Amino acid sequence: MTPTRASLFAALVAALGLTAMSPTFAAGPQHQRHDTGRMLEFRRDGGAFRFAQFSCNDRAADRLERRLDRMAGRLELTKEQEKLFEDFRTSALTAQTEFADQCDTIRPGATASKERADLIQRLEQRLKFDEARLAAMSELLPHFKTFYGSLTDTQKHELMPGRGMDQPHAPRPGAQSNG
Numbered sequence: 001m002t003p004t005r006a007s008l009f010a011a012l013v014a015a016l017g018l019t020a021m022s023p024t025f026a027a028g029p030q031h032q033r034h035d036t037g038r039m040l041e042f043r044r045d046g047g048a049f050r051f052a053q054f055s056c057n058d059r060a061a062d063r064l065e066r067r068l069d070r071m072a073g074r075l076e077l078t079k080e081q082e083k084l085f086e087d088f089r090t091s092a093l094t095a096q097t098e099f100a101d102q103c104d105t106i107r108p109g110a111t112a113s114k115e116r117a118d119l120i121q122r123l124e125q126r127l128k129f130d131e132a133r134l135a136a137m138s139e140l141l142p143h144f145k146t147f148y149g150s151l152t153d154t155q156k157h158e159l160m161p162g163r164g165m166d167q168p169h170a171p172r173p174g175a176q177s178n179g
Helices: 001-028 060-075 079-106 119-148 153-158
Strands: none
Touching: 060 079, 060 153, 079 119
C-alpha cells in the first residue's frame, strides 16, 4: 500500500469513527442511559454470586432462573440436595421479583418529570435501592446457607469465582489437562 493510499485509508477510518460518535456528542452531558437495569446489578465481586445479583430489569427473573437451572445441572445434585436447592431457588426468584417490584416505586417512572434529580435525590434513591437489595439478600441467605451446607467440597468448588457458572467449559477438579 502506498503512503498516499494509507493516508487516505486512515482518514476514511477516522471520519467513519467520528460520524459514529456524533450522536453521542450531540446528546450532550444530559443524555440519560437507558440500561438502568444493568447499571443496578452488583458486580464488585468479580462474577461470583451471580445468583444474588438483583436487577430492576424486566427479564432479570428469567435470566436468574436459567442461571440457577444451569447451576443445578452442573452440580449433579443428590435427591436430598435437590429439595434444598428448590427451596433456595424459590427464595432467590421471589427475592428478585420483589426487588424488581420495588424498583418501580423507587425509580421515577416515564410519567414523572423529565428534570434530572439533584445529587441529594440521587443519593436518597441509591440508598433505597441498596436497602431493597439488602432486604432481598437477607431473604435469600438462610436458604442458601442450608443448601450450601449440603454440598460436597467438589460441588462447592464449582461455585467459586472463575469456575462453574462463570466459565461453562472449565475443567472439573481432578480432570487431566491437555497441556
